[in-house]
Amino acid sequence: MSTVDRIIADLNYLEAAWPNLVTLKLPGTARAWVERPRPHTITAPVEPDQLGLAGVPRPAPADVDVLDLLWQIATVADDLARTVCEVVDLGPDFLPDAPASVDPRPWLAVVIAWMPQAHRDDDRTAPWVAQQLRTPVAAAARLLGDIRDGQALNAICPWCAGRSTDGTTGCRTLQVHHPSARADDEDPDELIVCFGTNCGPPSSACGQRWHGHPAWPRREWDWLASQLTAPATESRTA
Ligand SMILES: [Zn+2]
Structure with a gap:
């Protein structure tokens, strides 16, 4: 965008x-x-x-x-x-x-x-x-109380453990993403996308990809929320 x-x-x-x-x-x-x-x-x-x-x-x-x-x-x-x-x-x-x-x-x-x-x-x-x-x-x-594009979830992805590019885990890699809504877009639904390195949930846990990253449409957010783990309480420096 x-x-x-x-x-x-x-x-x-x-x-x-x-x-x-x-x-x-x-x-x-x-x-x-x-x-x-x-x-x-x-x-x-x-x-x-x-x-x-x-x-x-x-x-x-x-x-x-x-x-x-x-x-x-x-x-x-x-x-x-x-x-x-x-x-x-x-x-x-x-x-x-x-x-x-x-x-x-x-x-x-x-x-x-x-x-x-x-x-x-x-x-x-x-x-x-x-x-x-x-x-x-x-x-x-x-x-x-709206969700805005790019907002990072305060949770850790269980499939990649929140892995950043330098191998650190426990990072907040899940982000809300609004695909550009075009008139001819059949699915302009918001997505939660995990940008964690090599994040590969099994197909039973994630059926959609966005630019190679696992993605969950809104109808799956309640289920996704039940799978996530809470971030560590101590602050993590990059
Ligand atoms: Zn992940």
């Missing part, structure tokens, strides 16, 4: 996560669904009259983390949209009328639309944008 593709995936994620994050701020909203990792679950959109001035949800019950993150996403969306438009020489007419603090999604959409061209025009764009997105994307995933 190229940096630009990853950025667009992150921007789409923030766009989809926004209504959920706003919902977290509304009094009386059940939070039970947050506890389980359900990537990209979208709840009902928030009605405009549920929002306070400037679209910021009323702070009751106060949740500083969520308020801070909503503000951070709005600020980043505004900043990225203006910068990307400047790089591709588009005037401010291309920016949304309503401020990003009301709803950052149209601003994120501008970035999604112009990001590839902006990076072609100036190759410093993607690294900078990726850097700006890192904190809000990680914070949103944490608050929503």
Whole structure:
């Protein structure tokens, strides 16, 4: 996945996560669904009259983390949209009328639309944008309980004992992986992939490979979880 593709995936994620994050701020909203990792679950959109001035949800019950993150996403969306438009020489007419603090999604959409061209025009764009997105994307995933691409599992693979390239065992070699979801992709399911050296579970334990590595689709995660061993408690230095 190229940096630009990853950025667009992150921007789409923030766009989809926004209504959920706003919902977290509304009094009386059940939070039970947050506890389980359900990537990209979208709840009902928030009605405009549920929002306070400037679209910021009323702070009751106060949740500083969520308020801070909503503000951070709005600020980043505004900043990225203006910068990307400047790089591709588009005037401010291309920016949304309503401020990003009301709803950052149209601003994120501008970035999604112009990001590839902006990076072609100036190759410093993607690294900078990726850097700006890192904190809000990680914070949103944490608050929503989502699983993000590349996340390492806090467990040891029993088939390779978590073997790294230098032969050390006990490493966290299992990672969540989202294969690039294309329209013609028949199985865009997330995978857990073991990147351990020479990891070779028997076919009864793993029927799928991803680029030569053993891989388990989501429907097998409960079973996989029951097979894994806990990492050693002492910290391991590479
Ligand atoms: Zn393994």
